[in-house]
Amino acid sequence: MLRYTISRLLQAVLVILVMSLLLFMLIGLMPGDPVENMLEGNPSLTPETMAQMRALYGVDQPIWTRYGHWLVSALHGDLGYSSVYFRPVMDVLGPAVVQTAKLLVLTELISIPIAMLLGAIAARKPGGWTDSVVSLFAFASISLPGFWTSLILIIVFSVKLGWLPASGTPLLGGASLGEQFYHLVLPVTVLTFFHVGPLVRYVRASMIETLNSDFVRTARAKGLSETTVVMRHALRNALIPMVTVLALGFGSLFSGALVVETIFGMLGMGKVIYDSISNIDFNLALVGLLLATIVTLLSSLLADLAYAWLDPRITLK
Amino acid sequence: MTELLKLDHINVDIPIGGGFMKPKLWLQAVNDVSLTVAKGETLALVGESGSGKSTLGFVVAGLRKQTAGTVTFNSSRPSVDGKAPVQVIFQDPFSALDPRMVVGDIVAEPLRLKGVPSGKRAARAVEVLGQVGLPPESARRYPHQFSGGQRQRIAIARALIAEPEMIVADEPLSALDVSIQSQVLNLLDDIKQQHGISYLFISHDLGVVRHLSDRVAVLYLGRLMEVASRDDLFETPSHPYTQALLAAVPRIGKGRRKKEQILKGEMPSPLAPPSGCVFHTRCPKAQDICRKERPPLSPAPGRPAQLSACHFKD
Amino acid sequence: MSTVTVESRPAKAEKNSVWSKRWDRFRHNKLAMISLVFLLILAIACAMAGPIEYFRGIDANATNLLRRFKPPSAQYWLGTDDIGRDVLLRLLYGGQVSIAVGLLATLITAVIGIAIGVTAGYVGGQFDNILMRMTDCIIALPLIPVLIVLGAVDLTKIGLSPDAATSPTVIFLRIVIIIALVDWTTIARIGRAGAIGLRDVDYVRAASVSGAKGRYNVFVHVLPNIATPLIVAMTLSVGRIILFESTLSFLGFGIVPPTPTWGNMLTNAQQLIISAPMLAVYPGLLIFATVMAVNFVGDGVRSAFDPRAESSSSH
Numbered sequence: 001m002l003r004y005t006i007s008r009l010l011q012a013v014l015v016i017l018v019m020s021l022l023l024f025m026l027i028g029l030m031p032g033d034p035v036e037n038m039l040e041g042n043p044s045l046t047p048e049t050m051a052q053m054r055a056l057y058g059v060d061q062p063i064w065t066r067y068g069h070w071l072v073s074a075l076h077g078d079l080g081y082s083s084v085y086f087r088p089v090m091d092v093l094g095p096a097v098v099q100t101a102k103l104l105v106l107t108e109l110i111s112i113p114i115a116m117l118l119g120a121i122a123a124r125k126p127g128g129w130t131d132s133v134v135s136l137f138a139f140a141s142i143s144l145p146g147f148w149t150s151l152i153l154i155i156v157f158s159v160k161l162g163w164l165p166a167s168g169t170p171l172l173g174g175a176s177l178g179e180q181f182y183h184l185v186l187p188v189t190v191l192t193f194f195h196v197g198p199l200v201r202y203v204r205a206s207m208i209e210t211l212n213s214d215f216v217r218t219a220r221a222k223g224l225s226e227t228t229v230v231m232r233h234a235l236r237n238a239l240i241p242m243v244t245v246l247a248l249g250f251g252s253l254f255s256g257a258l259v260v261e262t263i264f265g266m267l268g269m270g271k272v273i274y275d276s277i278s279n280i281d282f283n284l285a286l287v288g289l290l291l292a293t294i295v296t297l298l299s300s301l302l303a304d305l306a307y308a309w310l311d312p313r314i315t316l317k
Numbered sequence: 318m319t320e321l322l323k324l325d326h327i328n329v330d331i332p333i334g335g336g337f338m339k340p341k342l343w344l345q346a347v348n349d350v351s352l353t354v355a356k357g358e359t360l361a362l363v364g365e366s367g368s369g370k371s372t373l374g375f376v377v378a379g380l381r382k383q384t385a386g387t388v389t390f391n392s393s394r395p396s397v398d399g400k401a402p403v404q405v406i407f408q409d410p411f412s413a414l415d416p417r418m419v420v421g422d423i424v425a426e427p428l429r430l431k432g433v434p435s436g437k438r439a440a441r442a443v444e445v446l447g448q449v450g451l452p453p454e455s456a457r458r459y460p461h462q463f464s465g466g467q468r469q470r471i472a473i474a475r476a477l478i479a480e481p482e483m484i485v486a487d488e489p490l491s492a493l494d495v496s497i498q499s500q501v502l503n504l505l506d507d508i509k510q511q512h513g514i515s516y517l518f519i520s521h522d523l524g525v526v527r528h529l530s531d532r533v534a535v536l537y538l539g540r541l542m543e544v545a546s547r548d549d550l551f552e553t554p555s556h557p558y559t560q561a562l563l564a565a566v567p568r569i570g571k572g573r574r575k576k577e578q579i580l581k582g583e584m585p586s587p588l589a590p591p592s593g594c595v596f597h598t599r600c601p602k603a604q605d606i607c608r609k610e611r612p613p614l615s616p617a618p619g620r621p622a623q624l625s626a627c628h629f630k631d
Numbered sequence: 632m633s634t635v636t637v638e639s640r641p642a643k644a645e646k647n648s649v650w651s652k653r654w655d656r657f658r659h660n661k662l663a664m665i666s667l668v669f670l671l672i673l674a675i676a677c678a679m680a681g682p683i684e685y686f687r688g689i690d691a692n693a694t695n696l697l698r699r700f701k702p703p704s705a706q707y708w709l710g711t712d713d714i715g716r717d718v719l720l721r722l723l724y725g726g727q728v729s730i731a732v733g734l735l736a737t738l739i740t741a742v743i744g745i746a747i748g749v750t751a752g753y754v755g756g757q758f759d760n761i762l763m764r765m766t767d768c769i770i771a772l773p774l775i776p777v778l779i780v781l782g783a784v785d786l787t788k789i790g791l792s793p794d795a796a797t798s799p800t801v802i803f804l805r806i807v808i809i810i811a812l813v814d815w816t817t818i819a820r821i822g823r824a825g826a827i828g829l830r831d832v833d834y835v836r837a838a839s840v841s842g843a844k845g846r847y848n849v850f851v852h853v854l855p856n857i858a859t860p861l862i863v864a865m866t867l868s869v870g871r872i873i874l875f876e877s878t879l880s881f882l883g884f885g886i887v888p889p890t891p892t893w894g895n896m897l898t899n900a901q902q903l904i905i906s907a908p909m910l911a912v913y914p915g916l917l918i919f920a921t922v923m924a925v926n927f928v929g930d931g932v933r934s935a936f937d938p939r940a941e942s943s944s945s946h
Contacts, residue, residue: 011764015764015767015768018768019768019772023780026780026781026784027780028788029784029785029788029789030780030783030784030785031783031785031788032785139923139926139927139930140919140923142870142922142926143870143874143919143922143923143926144919144922145874145877145878145881145894145915145918145919145922146878147877147878147881147882147897148897148911148914148915148918148919149915151897151900151901151904151911151915152911152912152915154901154904155904155908155911155912159904159905159908251770251772251773251774252774254773254775254776255773255774255775255776256775258773258775258776258779259775259878259882262882263901270776273776273779274776274779274882277776277779277780277783277884278783278883280783285780288776289773289776289777289780292773292776293772293773296772296773300770
């Protein structure tokens with residue numbers, strides 16, 4: 001187990017390094033260069049001073065040199081300055097991470113029980129009418145464009161009914177916790193609906209398999225009530241692989257968060273990445289994307305380890 | 318008799334595992350095996366599962382490369398693009414036929430790979446299907462429409478169509494119902510008589526081996542224990558392992574078998590074969606020398622054609 | 632001639648019977664059939680956009696501030712948008728783009744995925760390891776952010792002329808290619824699993840004994856035998872790609888105006904929520920309905936091609 005963990009961690013570090021280089025090159029392909037974007041619209045600028053500035057910032061160096069410089073300063077904790085927010089990248093990303101974490105944790109907390117409930121109900125009689133309704137719901141969930149659901153919910157609940165705010169965060173700082181939650185209702189609803197579909201399908205499939213297994217038949221034969229069988233015996237075993245599904249769903253959930261944060265105007269990771277790319281903020285875009293990638297990678301790594309640890313049948317190669 | 322196939326000091330080592338911070342292990346599937354098969358002769362490879370008999374068959378068929386030693390064919394025909402004139406019949410008739418192809422195409426595949434035009438090979442496929450006892454219309458059907466025995470006939474037809482000089486038959490009967498086994502066995506026998514094809518017949522069923530083979534080679538842990546003509550081997554087995562194998566065949570009305578001939582224990586792991594004679598851990602005759610020295614394959618006392626690798630052969 | 636029995640049906644008939652049985656099973660899936668009919672009608676309607684525009688004498692792109700926000704009428708069936716364009720026509724043209732992106736990107740995805748996955752699975756060893764680590768990396772990426780960066784790439788930096796970089800064709804192809812670049816992994820995994828499973832199967836070995844090389848085995852034995860999961864995965868990927876495209880276009884990194892797509896028709900809708908909420912409803916409804924229909928068809932294909940149902944066709 002230890003050897004497996006170490007080997008996976010080393011692999012993850014390697015992958016992160018490769019990803020950072022890939023993202024570095026990719027971001028370099030965005031229009032313009034940092035100096036040009038910084039000094040844009042300054043009429044007193046001659047081509048000579050531009051060239052001097054480029055040399056000063058090292059923009060004229062080949063990509064390997066620039067990546068090397070970036071990596072060295074990044075490892076020393078210097079991630080550069082955001083040209084959109086006029087603050088160090090770290091200062092922008094810190095609060096954004098907290099904001100997104102709130103959104104995602106809340107979404108998971110609501111999605112998982114719903115998915116388990118719906119999945120279990122559907123699995124009790126595969127092909128029955130409850131199963132059909134749940135599967136229709138799951139299909140709708142994976143087919144709905146998140147940005148459109150957001151718009152429609154805003155039209156209905158904010159514009160027409162005026163019940164809920166159309167922004168995901170209170171406009172003024174220092175709002176009470178209740179106020180904050182009130183603003184999160186619509187974004188979390190959209191994200192939950194987006195997230196829950198694949199989970200339901202998974203729980204259902206896993207439950208059907210477990211309910212057909214021998215130990216569940218034994219439990220039934222012992223005369224236990226159906227609720228006890230489902231809740232105490234089947235659901236538990238169906239949940240072990242769910243760790244993996246949750247972790248693998250993280251990437252897509254993060255993508256959903258980007259869309260939701262942009263529409264509801266919440267300064268989370270997704271919105272920051274979106275803004276940095278829209279406004280060609282090289283430093284922020286690079287670190288933001290890299291952070292998102294690292295979190296996704298780590299979550300899948302954790303899932304693999306947890307899976308191996310939870311399920312005694314898995315033997316590690 | 319002229320030799321068709323000559324195996325010279327064949328070794329097959331298969332790498333196992335290996336990876337992060339772990340050494341690679343080598344499994345000696347076949348170790349220093351030399352054999353010959355004459356034209357029209359049937360050589361049976363006999364041994365328990367894990368003895369390396371299938372691996373050796375794969376080497377002959379060209380499906381696996383030996384790590385040492387040479388395989389030589391003395392083909393009487395000019396060889397086409399260096400391919401050995403060999404065909405294979407597999408154990409499981411279900412995985413041997415592509416479920417998405419019609420039987421006619423399956424049987425004709427070796428000709429397709431030789432570049433024979435499609436009209437010609439379709440006609441030939443029907444002809445060969447007839448030889449194995451299947452009606453012409455079966456060419457248009459899919460494998461799932463046939464029973465296990467019929468599928469094995471189709472597999473045999475595919476092997477025959479290429480007019481091979483040798484067929485490697487890897488346990489061709491063991492997946493079939495007993496009632497079907499004898500039909501297929503007779504078919505294999507007929508083919509041998511009519512076409513003069515050599516068989517490398519891999520089996521653990523000694524009854525079948527006795528019926529079909531001319532000579533028998535006994536493998537244990539990838540090593541050759543004994544090679545002899547069928548009659549010598551079955552009547553006067555020389556190696557203790559061969560004796561144990563023969564004694565293990567269930568018999569009716571021949572009295573209780575001698576106690577010492579029952580094989581003790583399990584076959585050792587091929588990853589860590591015993592020193593000296595690999596059979597010494599289970600051999601009733603084992604002495605000190607068996608643990609230290611590997612016995613060479615040499616003639617049994619008084620029977621120059623019967624080779625046996627034992628320090629105390631009969 | 633009455634002695635000619637069913638036994639002597641030609642090969643074609645036998646082959647067709649597999650497909651006709653699949654079609655039979657598909658037909659009995661009501662949702663899948665309704666979805667298929669809906670998709671066909673939608674495709675025909677979208678294809679008719681040009682003729683409709685011509686015969687009604689309306690220019691889909693002509694702006695006219697005097698006829699902004701017209702309610703539905705005999706002339707403008709779904710009314711007009713914020714700069715006076717016919718909403719229905721734009722929806723139909725947008726559908727052409729969305730469907731074209733979905734199909735083309737799926738095709739490219741399939742080609743890349745099958746090529747990489749099947750090769751990795753068939754060749755195995757170190758080659759397989761490297762390719763699979765690569766797909767792991769891509770799976771680890773948060774897709775929408777990465778698609779946005781790819782959408783923001785300045786094509787003049789990779790050698791295109793400024794004119795070419797902004798032409799509608801290039802913008803269309805760019806979105807197709809960037810989606811294909813991140814979406815091929817699903818198909819690659821299926822292809823790899825299939826190739827690994829079939830590489831050592833006896834009928835492939837038998838072909839190898841007769842002199843078959845890797846390419847022959849892959850095309851003759853492996854691909855036909857993994858066609859079913861591949862077809863299902865491709866159907867589902869059409870829906871996913873239409874969603875990607877609309878999201879990207881909505882965010883401004885996909886297909887840009889004046890070319891209409893269902894996604895970019897919603898970009899402005901957020902500002903117009905109060906004055907013209909219906910403008911936000913139509914395009915999204917079409918995306919939703921189309922993706923849902925594609926997914927239902929995919930599900931129908933999956934159960935129609937189910938190997939358990941398949942084997943019951945033996946006698």
